[in-house]
Amino acid sequence: xxxxxxxxxxxxxxxxxxxxxxxxxxxxxxxxxxxxxxxxxxxxxxxxxxxxxxxxxxxxxxxxxxxxxxxxxxxxxxxxxxxxxxxxxxxxxxxxxxxxxxxxxxxxxxxxxxxxxxxxxxxxxxxxxxxxxxxxxxxxxxxxxxxxxxxxxxxxxxxxxxxxxxxxxxxxxxxxxxxxxxxxxxxxxxxxxxxxxxxx
Amino acid sequence: xxxxxxxxxxxxxxxxxxxxxxxxxxxxxxxxxxxxxxxxxxxxxxxxxxxxxxxxxxxxxxxxxxxxxxxxxxxxxxxxxxxxxxxxxxxxxxxxxxxxxxxxxxxx
Numbered sequence: 001x002x003x004x005x006x007x008x009x010x011x012x013x014x015x016x017x018x019x020x021x022x023x024x025x026x027x028x029x030x031x032x033x034x035x036x037x038x039x040x041x042x043x044x045x046x047x048x049x050x051x052x053x054x055x056x057x058x059x060x061x062x063x064x065x066x067x068x069x070x071x072x073x074x075x076x077x078x079x080x081x082x083x084x085x086x087x088x089x090x091x092x093x094x095x096x097x098x099x100x101x102x103x104x105x106x107x108x109x110x111x112x113x114x115x116x117x118x119x120x121x122x123x124x125x126x127x128x129x130x131x132x133x134x135x136x137x138x139x140x141x142x143x144x145x146x147x148x149x150x151x152x153x154x155x156x157x158x159x160x161x162x163x164x165x166x167x168x169x170x171x172x173x174x175x176x177x178x179x180x181x182x183x184x185x186x187x188x189x190x191x192x193x194x195x196x197x198x199x200x
Numbered sequence: 201x202x203x204x205x206x207x208x209x210x211x212x213x214x215x216x217x218x219x220x221x222x223x224x225x226x227x228x229x230x231x232x233x234x235x236x237x238x239x240x241x242x243x244x245x246x247x248x249x250x251x252x253x254x255x256x257x258x259x260x261x262x263x264x265x266x267x268x269x270x271x272x273x274x275x276x277x278x279x280x281x282x283x284x285x286x287x288x289x290x291x292x293x294x295x296x297x298x299x300x301x302x303x304x305x306x307x308x
Contacts, residue, residue: 015210019218026222026245030229035237042241045222049248056215056259058267061251068274073244073281080285081237084292104231111224118217133263148264149271157268164275171279178286182293 015055022048035081039074046070057140060149215256223249236288236298240281247277 025044032038046069053062135148153161222245229242251270258266292298 012208012210015214019214022218023221023225026225029241029245030225030233030238035235035241038238038241042244045245046248049222049252052215052218052252053255055210056255058255058259058264061255061267061270064271064274065248065251068278069244069248073278076281076285077237077241080289083289084237084298086235086237086298100231104228107224107227107231111221114220114224115217118213118220130261132261133265135264136262149267152264152268153271160272164272167279168275171282175282175286178283178290182290 011055015052018048018051018055022052035086036078039078039081042077043070043074046074057137057145059145212256212260215252219249219253219256221249222246222252234299234301236291236300236303239300240284240288244277244281247273 022045025041025048028041029038029045032041046065050062050065050070053059053065140148226242226245226249229245230239233239233242251273254266254270254273258264258269288298291303295303297303
C-alpha cells in the first residue's frame with residue numbers, strides 16, 4: 001500500500017521530466033547545425049520515449065525501443081555520418097522556400113490547436129464508447145507483459161511475424177546488392193591503376 | 201468528460217499530447233531542414249510519435265494489439281534505416297552533397 005501510493009505520487013513528475021526531455025531534445029535535433037549533434041540528441045529522445053513506454057506499463061516496447069532504436073539504428077546513423085564527413089557549412093535551417101515554410105507553420109498551428117483541445121477536452125470522451133479488451137492492468141501485473149506480448153505475437157500474429165523476417169532478409173539482400181556496385185567500381189579502379197602501373 | 205485536465209493524474213491524454221507534439225516537431229523538421237540525414241532523423245521522430253499513440257490507445261483500451269503493431273513498426277523502421285542509409289551513401293558518392301535542394305535530377 002505504501003509503495004503504490006508513492007508510485008502514484010511520483011508518476012506525474014517522472015512523466016513530465018521524460019516528456020519534456022523528449023520534446024526538448026527533438027527540437028534540438030532539428031535546430032542543431034551539425035548532423036552528429038542531431039543524432040546524439042535523437043538518442044536522448046529515444047531514451048526518454050523508452051522511459052515513457054515503461055511508465056505506460058508496456059515494458060516490452062521500452063526494451064525494444066532501447067535495443068533497436070537507441071542501439072542498432074542510431075549506431076548505424078552515427079557510423080554513416082562519420083563516414084560521410086559532412087562540412088557544417090551549408091547545413092543551416094532555411095525558411096526561404098515559401099510553400100515549405102507555409103506547411104511548416106500550418107503544422108506548428110496544428111500542434112498548438114491539438115494540444116490545447118486535448119488539454120481541455122481530453123481523449124477519454126473517445127475511449128468511453130470503444131470496446132475494451134481483456135488485458136487490464138491487473139492481468140498485466142499478474143501474468144507479466146512479456147508473456148502476454150509473446151503469446152499474442154506467436155499465435156494471433158504469427159504470419160505477420162514470419163513476414164517480418166522475410167522483410168528483414170529482403171533488406172539485407174538489398175543493402176548487399178547496393179553496396180556491391182561500390183566495391184566493383186573500386187576493384188576496377190584498382191585494376192586499372194595496376195595495369196597502368198605495369199605498362200609504365 | 202469535457203472537464204479540464206487534472207495535471208497531477210497522468211491519463212491517456214497526456215501521452216497523446218506528447219505524441220502530437222513529437223509528430224509535429226518531426227514534420228516541421230522534414231520541411232525546414234535541407235540535409236538528407238537530418239530529414240531521415242526527423243522521419244524517425246515521426247515514427248516514434250505514432251508508436252507512442254499506438255501504445256497509449258492500446259493500454260487505454262486494455263489490449264496489446266497496439267504493442268504488437270509497434271513491434272512490426274520497429275522492424276520496418278530497422279529495414280528502412282538500413283536501406284535508406286545505404287542509399288544516402290551511394291547518393292553522396294555520386295553527387296558529393298546531401299543537400300536535397302541540389303539533388304534535383306528527377307525534376308522534369
